[in-house]
Amino acid sequence: MAHTDIKPLDIDGHKYGGPWLGSHISMKQVTEDVYAPITNKPSRIWLLLLALSMAAVALLGYILSIQLTKGIGILGLNHPVAWGVYITNFVFWVGIGHAGTLISAVLFLLRQKWRNSINRTAEAMTIFAVMCAGLFPLIHTGRIWVDYWLIPYPNDRLLWVNFRSPLLWDVFAVTTYFTISLLFWYQGLLPDFATLRDRVKNKIGRFFYRTLSFGWKGEAHHWDHYERSYLQFAWLATPLVLSVHSIVSFDFAVSQLPGWHATIFPPYFVAGAIFSGMAMVVTLLVILRRVMKLEEYITIRHMEMMNKVILFTSCLVGYSYFMEFFVAWYSDEPFEQFVFLNRLIGPYAWSVWIMLVCNVVIPQLFWFRKIRTSIPAMFAVSICVNIGMWFERFNIIVTSLHRDFLPANWDYYIPTFSDWAVTIGSFGLFFALFLLFIKFFPVISMSEIKMILTNPLGRKGGKNG
Amino acid sequence: MAKKKVVVGFIDHPDRFLEVGEKARKLGFKKLNAIMPFAVHGFEKALGIKKSWIPKAAKTMLVIGAGLGFLLQAWTSAADWPINVGGKPLVSWPAFIPIVFESGVLLAGITTFLALMHIGRFYPYKDPNVIRERLTDDQFALLIPLEENGGQDKITEFFKENDIDDTEIVEI
Numbered sequence: 174m175a176h177t178d179i180k181p182l183d184i185d186g187h188k189y190g191g192p193w194l195g196s197h198i199s200m201k202q203v204t205e206d207v208y209a210p211i212t213n214k215p216s217r218i219w220l221l222l223l224a225l226s227m228a229a230v231a232l233l234g235y236i237l238s239i240q241l242t243k244g245i246g247i248l249g250l251n252h253p254v255a256w257g258v259y260i261t262n263f264v265f266w267v268g269i270g271h272a273g274t275l276i277s278a279v280l281f282l283l284r285q286k287w288r289n290s291i292n293r294t295a296e297a298m299t300i301f302a303v304m305c306a307g308l309f310p311l312i313h314t315g316r317i318w319v320d321y322w323l324i325p326y327p328n329d330r331l332l333w334v335n336f337r338s339p340l341l342w343d344v345f346a347v348t349t350y351f352t353i354s355l356l357f358w359y360q361g362l363l364p365d366f367a368t369l370r371d372r373v374k375n376k377i378g379r380f381f382y383r384t385l386s387f388g389w390k391g392e393a394h395h396w397d398h399y400e401r402s403y404l405q406f407a408w409l410a411t412p413l414v415l416s417v418h419s420i421v422s423f424d425f426a427v428s429q430l431p432g433w434h435a436t437i438f439p440p441y442f443v444a445g446a447i448f449s450g451m452a453m454v455v456t457l458l459v460i461l462r463r464v465m466k467l468e469e470y471i472t473i474r475h476m477e478m479m480n481k482v483i484l485f486t487s488c489l490v491g492y493s494y495f496m497e498f499f500v501a502w503y504s505d506e507p508f509e510q511f512v513f514l515n516r517l518i519g520p521y522a523w524s525v526w527i528m529l530v531c532n533v534v535i536p537q538l539f540w541f542r543k544i545r546t547s548i549p550a551m552f553a554v555s556i557c558v559n560i561g562m563w564f565e566r567f568n569i570i571v572t573s574l575h576r577d578f579l580p581a582n583w584d585y586y587i588p589t590f591s592d593w594a595v596t597i598g599s600f601g602l603f604f605a606l607f608l609l610f611i612k613f614f615p616v617i618s619m620s621e622i623k624m625i626l627t628n629p630l631g632r633k634g635g636k637n638g
Numbered sequence: 639m640a641k642k643k644v645v646v647g648f649i650d651h652p653d654r655f656l657e658v659g660e661k662a663r664k665l666g667f668k669k670l671n672a673i674m675p676f677a678v679h680g681f682e683k684a685l686g687i688k689k690s691w692i693p694k695a696a697k698t699m700l701v702i703g704a705g706l707g708f709l710l711q712a713w714t715s716a717a718d719w720p721i722n723v724g725g726k727p728l729v730s731w732p733a734f735i736p737i738v739f740e741s742g743v744l745l746a747g748i749t750t751f752l753a754l755m756h757i758g759r760f761y762p763y764k765d766p767n768v769i770r771e772r773l774t775d776d777q778f779a780l781l782i783p784l785e786e787n788g789g790q791d792k793i794t795e796f797f798k799e800n801d802i803d804d805t806e807i808v809e810i
Contacts, residue, residue, distance in 0.1 A: 405693050
């Protein structure tokens with residue numbers, strides 16, 4: 174059998190692997206490299222991390238079982254702080270999901286070739302993050318066993334849900350977001366599952382990938398429909414991603430509370446979501462590319478692009494912070510002014526300053542190319558951003574609530590062990606799912622990489638279509 | 639789908655594959671099909687494949703889904719069980735917009751996926767009927783059906799002329 178490798182194409186006599194890929198990659202090589210981690214024995218570090226994540230998930234289950242029997246009182250919530258760490262986590266995780274959709278859908282519409290190496294991982298993150306996010310409102314309701322009341326269905330209580338409530342908009346937004354992300358992701362996986370199916374040697378693997386690949390074969394007609402529907406999904410997911418975090422921000426903005434009642438919230442939340450999501454993608458990819466030897470696919474240039482997005486959204490977020498304070502001052506509204514002054518110098522000032530330093534000051538380092546392209550530096554910055562964005566949500570929720578209109582209703586909110594345990598548990602759930610994903614699923618979209626590999630300049634017309 | 643016999647020509651390079659595909663179409667071979675590990679740029683044009691109807695279906699369902707979303711909200715809030723919420727009118731349409739949008743997108747997205755499944759008759763654990771395993775890795779195949787194109791000799795002749803020796807006859 175003639176085995177002709179498509180090495181970097183000869184373009185005008187230059188060897189050329191495209192601007193986004195290592196120079197010695199061939200189509201076969203792509204398959205080999207993505208296939209390798211799946212067949213290799215799981216490494217010790219992977220097993221260790223999985224064990225740790227699973228332990229955190231067990232902790233989550235344990236605390237939730239206590240909450241089921243004892244009720245929501247095990248949390249640090251009080252009057253007036255009725256929303257605490259649970260809702261902070263909800264907003265945080267939904268935000269993490271947004272970078273995945275940005276990379277998979279928005280960059281696809283913008284014809285950005287650098288998305289191809291990272292979209293699979295980022296989309297997987299979206300799915301898992303939204304799962305973690307969805308958990309929190311469901312357990313925050315208190316009576317977990319009647320959560321299905323959130324769905325409008327004809328019932329013997331003769332009641333419908335309140336469609337004017339932003340919390341119900343959220344139910345629709347998050348379920349739609351999860352469904353669309355999952356289908357979009359799965360469609361992208363089909364051809365890659367087929368590739369794995371045709372290569373895996375052992376019985377279990379064969380069964381597994383044959384089940385998942387739905388009998389995908391790669392017929393031209395199917396590819397045509399596949400490409401069209403992929404584009405269709407991108408068109409749907411782009412406004413969707415903007416709508417989801419806007420609706421999450423409505424949970425706050427539609428209320429009448431100083432500190433929440435602001436028109437800037439939707440764009441500000443969307444920018445913040447992309448900001449924190451990108452940081453999480455960088456955090457994970459720094460480790461992933463190293464451990465799975467994918468440096469040829471997820472190059473420093475890819476990382477740099479993401480860092481540029483982080484820098485840009487950091488500026489947007491910083492501007493929004495500034496604007497919030499400015500408008501509070503400019504409004505000449507004593508309650509509004511009090512809330513924002515209280516944020517800066519009140520009892521929660523420590524967390525507000527963590528947020529400002531981590532989200533606005535530290536990412537400015539990315540103006541320097543040296544730092545943008547240094548792996549340890551970007552890792553450190555991305556961790557800071559993750560922390561900072563968690564505190565941003567914490568601040569918005571807690572500082573606006575803890576000093577109500579009457580000083581008699583002032584209190585200080587201290588999360589309990591249960592609050593923190595469930596938070597850690599949600600991280601455990603996220604990482605456990607992610608670890609399973611990188612072991613058993615193709616972490617790089619092979620079919621898309623091969624596409625840009627064989628057509629590095631994206632030429633239209635001519636013999637390359 | 640009745641099985642039919644096709645002659646399969648195996649080609650290693652995507653550019654070459656496009657050239658041969660285009661030639662085949664220009665020579666008047668009908669019902670061309672191909673198997674590719676990824677969507678080579680421009681294959682639809684080369685093989686003369688009809689435009690997919692999926693976007694149309696999705697857009698239609700987007701409108702229907704949004705309409706249903708609105709009707710559900712208006713009917714439950716104003717007709718079935720009218721409730722005064724904060725003095726708002728019974729059909730307070732601005733408050734319905736988010737769910738109208740989400741339900742439209744949801745229905746369109748599900749339609750898109752199901753349409754793709756329907757077109758390929760895909761389902762879990764379907765037998766893919768693999769011709770050759772390299773076709774999901776790094777090789778391309780041009781499929782020319784026997785019946786519509788005047789028999790085997792003519793087709794193998796065509797492949798030979800284009801320096802493709804690696805051919806096979808399969809039922810698909």
